[in-house]
Amino acid sequence: MSQQPVMTLAQALALADTVTPAPAAAHEALSVLRAEFIKFREFARDCVEDIADGGDLDGPSLRAFAVKNGLLLPVMMPAPCGETCACLEYFSEDEFPVECLHRTALLTGKPEDPRETSEA
C-alpha cells in the first residue's frame, strides 16, 4: 500500500470548489457540507478546549456546546413531546411547560420536522 498524503475535509471542499463549472446542485451540496463541517469542528474544538487545560468536560458543558453549535435546539414544550423524549422522564405533568432539547437535522442527518419547533 502506497503512502498517500491525507487530504482533510477542508482541503477536499476547497479542491471541489476548483472544479468548474460546478453544477448548481453540486455547489449547493458543497455549501451545506461546508457549513455542517464547520459546526462539527467548532463543537469538537469546544469539547477539546474544555479538557485541554485539565478541565473536566461534564454534561452541562456538553449540552451547552451542542446547543451553541446547532446539534441540539432548546424548545419550550407545553406538554411532553414524545414517548422517547427526556422531558417525559424528568418532569411531571404539572411542571410543564419545560425546555426540551430537540435533536436537530445537523445531528440526526434527517430533515427537521417543522412540528417540533413550531411550539417554541
Ligand SMILES: [Zn+2]
Ligand atoms: Zn421533550
